[in-house]
Amino acid sequence: MAVRVQTEDFDAGAEIAALRRANPKVGAVASFIGVVRDVNDGDAVATLTLEHYPGMTEKALEAIVAEAQGRWDILDALVVHRVGTLAPLDQIVLVAVSSAHRGEAFAACEFIMDYLKTRAPFWKQEATPQGPRWVDARDSDDAAAERWAAEAKRQGAA
């Protein structure tokens, strides 16, 4: 299990290969890559600058990965999140999870992303033709994270 916050780009293929290398118990790897778009809320986005809270960010990501590990039978997980100024087409975040079977890898990967969006201290600011603009948190992100809590409650009750 590893989390990294960095300004440099990442090679998703190499990261995923390293995640499953030399572990013959791995039967599935699910991954997600978040990418900078050139438009948001109807405005052109020239660059996207990501700020974070050093120290807390790593701790929050490790806690999210640990929670995923507690909920699903996964073999390994990796989170790489970039900070600094990025441009459209640039990669922002990589989440990769390995497991014996696909169900756990898919679920844990989505869970880690959903919790990252609502719990990890990153903030985005876009450069638009009207000037810099902080990105507002979306209610749909809270809803995505909350459905995992509801799921846990349902399973607990069953």
Next chain:
Amino acid sequence: MINLVFFARLREDLGTAGEALELPAGVTTVAGLRAHLVQRGGAWAGALAPGRAVRVAVNHDMADAATPIKPGDEVAFFPPVTGG
């Protein structure tokens, strides 16, 4: 003393990334600290007003209004997060 830090839009609205603050008498929780800062008026009253979406972390853990604060703590105020 506590170490106060601010991020993103909140840092810009307050015009500071943080400060060392002598914990005022009677302030023992996140809610108490926020109310104390609001009393400064001006940008503080606006940015931290009740009802504004502000998240708080104490010593790098997400906190809520009732989370206790003691000397030596690092308390961070910031907007809802938007990573990923």
